[in-house]
Amino acid sequence: MRNIDHFIAGLPFASGERQGDVFNPSEGAVQAQVRFGSAADLEKAVAAAREAFPGWAATNPQRRARVMFNFKALVEANIDDLALLLASEHGKVVADAKGDVQRGLEVIEYACGIPHALKGEYTIGAGPGIDVYSMRQPLGVVAGITPFNFPAMIPMWMFGVAIACGNTFILKPSERDPSVPVRLAELMKEAGLPDGVLNVVHGDKEMVDAILDHDDIRAISFVGSSDIAQYIYSRGTANNKRVQAFGGAKNHGIVMPDADLDQVVNDLAGAAFGSAGERCMALPVVVPVGDKTANALRAKLIPAIEGLRVGVSTDPDAHYGPVVNAAHKAKIESYIQMCADEGGELVIDGRGFSLQGHEEGFFIGPTFFDHVKPTFRSYREEIFGPVLQMVRAPDFESALKLPSEHDYGNGVAIFTRNGHAAREFAARVNVGMVGINVPIPVPVAYHTFGGWKRSGFGDIDQHGPEGVRFWTKNKKITQRWPDGSATGENAFVIPTMG
Template sequence: MRMIDHFISGGTAGLAAARKGKVMDPNNGGQQAEVVLGGADALERAVAAAQAAQPAWAAMNPQRRARVMFEFKALVEKHMDELAHMLSAEHGKVIADSKGDVQRGLEVVEFCCGLPHVLKGEHTQGAGPGIDVTSLRQPLGIGAGITPFNFPAMIPLWMGAVATSVGNAFILKPSERDPSVPNRLAELFLEAGMPEGIFQVIHGDKEMVDLILDHPAISAVSFVGSSDIAQYVYSRGVAAGKRVQAMGGAKNHGIVMPDADLDQVVGDLCGAAFGSAGERCMALPVVVPVGAETAEKLKAKLIPAIEALKVGISTDPDAQYGPVVTAEHKARIEGWIAKAIEEGSELVIDGRGFAMQGHEEGYFMGPTLLDHVTPDMDSYHNEIFGPVLQIVRAADFEEALALPSKHQYGNGVAIFTRNGHAAREFAARVNVGMVGINVPIPVPVAYHSFGGWKRSGFGDTDQYGMDGIAFWTKKKKITARWPDGGGDGSNAFVIPTMG
């Protein structure tokens, strides 16, 4: 059986594996590979390689590091089909979604190609008598990323491209459920000209996470996953003296105003709620129609649209989405549907019991629609992370605004309306980190930044963009005065004061 090893210092580690994990094929429920679950020996080897390589990489002029990013981007584009099929085989998302996964990561790589401009720093001439002040950004040393199963290309590139392009070495611990794409990305970085030891991949589970969080040579950790684990990672990492950003779960809402274009809304909801089987933190699993009439009209249009969605295997070009990632996750989603019904939700469309002909052992679920969901229900309060759309009815704008604002998660939200004042008011007042106006999945472009509020994000900086630069660097401030050489003390150094 195929074995997936660590990628350390330019190649497979070849360490003795005391523990291994199963890598399944969600399309048929069969095991397709084993992945090494590493321990302290693997991490120590990766850290040693990073320590050996990072000083020279940091000392390289930034345009040369940018050229590596340019070459890496070209290589990923060349291997796009290979990466997408590799990703779909382990994750289960359809090929089009897998290509989107890779492409959104590449957009951050494109941003990193312009890093020489961003790293120029600041300078003030004449801050005091003969005194100049300069500030510049320098790399931290060694950073680490801990990434989830749902975006095995995009999120590692969000972290790793920024971390390495500013001069750090980066150690990635991806999800053990779909580990092949991260290894392939490491190979392509090496082919693009990145030195051995700068981008490495170590595989493992919670044991490896704790080793990373405790390791004194690792200066910063970036994490994306569930909120409980994000809070744990943040607390333990900060206690160990690290810089930590930890992105958690979500329960994104779509507010539908009475004047919204319902045909557009339905199309957007079908993609945002059910695309990638709902396994993304920017999915839109809650729709909030404002007013009873809006709710009934929307529901009438949603039912046939959802029933027409095609579920298929990952390689089916006509499928809107594929299987969920594991049998355990499928059972968890089904449990939340049952819980919602028990709590009093109306089951409009039931996606349980769906079976794909010829792939009966695959982890497939049909789309589910629940109506009359209320804020006191656990199924509303918690993240389901599957192909389930819940309708929460609001009587007016203020009630609709309050729902995402008061929810424990604050990742993303969208409002659908033709009214500019309503959209502006909503965007200004809603207590959520990313807002879409007639945009169902408001993921910012690569030169802005990504991050939610409340239990959706722990730490003071977002992913990528200028926040990413700030997270992966430390700022140095230099105050300089050059005497004229006269030696008479007439230009004695004076610290400038306010006023």
């Protein structure tokens, strides 16, 4: 059976008595074992990163950018193999896996422009003979802890900007699908990255806690569930680290009476059920405004959902594949039962779905509920599966209130032809990322990504200019070159620039 090792100082590192199973979700069978590292294994990675830092930080930004250019070309050349490997461990279909890789590459493209992004500010003549300027400098050894649902995109979101800024990086990917992150590190080395600048360690909570507690790790970026995000943020900041921790979501799609329902149905099918709903930016709640809108939308949704094709990850005709493992499948099914018990109308039940020849796979059919109430626990919590809940709203204000008052505040979308309604909604909704006729409003790489409330902990978002801010510290320099004529008579008075 294949073993997945750590990647430290540019080489595979086989350490760790404990191991975890890596499944093929389409088959329901174990395909590999990943090593679970210890604090001692982390120490080796930190030592490698610490040793590599001075040389990498001193490398000029243009040369760091060239490594990113090379890496981008290598990933593009290997994208088919990366997508197949990703799909085999995650379960998402290959086309979606390619999208996972491509969205990560968009941040790498942004990182290729790091010489411009790192430029500081300069003021000539801020005072008599005095100039003031600033420079952004790397933090040192930093780390990223990434989730199973985007094993290519989110690691690249993190290490791309961090490394381009001059930091050295330790990546702890999900133990559920760890092969692609290791392969990305190998490609970074092939692109010319010095050994020790990017290291990959595997493990569970023991490894996470070791990262949170290590004195030499200056900053941590995390994506995962909200409870763990809060834990990461609290423990990391208590240890004087800079932390950004992004959590769960319950994104809403508001459907106004004037919306193009055919387009809405098409968008909802992809946003709610794509990748089996295992996305923090999925759209699992639809909120039609008015019963007339709700009834018309429901009539169009049912045949569209029933027509979705669930298949193995390599099926080119499948709309989505299996969920990641048996435990997650059981959790999703428990939420389906919970929503039914709470009084939701189970219009389409995806439980019991079986794919001929793949009966042991972790498949769940698309599920649709109507008449879900905001008081339901199944509405308040993240299901993270192929389940769409319809919550009917009598008017615009009621629809606006639902995402604004929900504990999560990651993303939201409104579907309408009315510019005033869209503008009002975007300005007032209490959510971090807003789509107007865009079902999954993930900003492009040169903007920034991050949710509000229990969807995000910390003050700085991911990638784009915010990412550069997170992975650097700002140094301010005030300089004067005296000509020898100074009298020094005001030496004991606080200096001003008058």
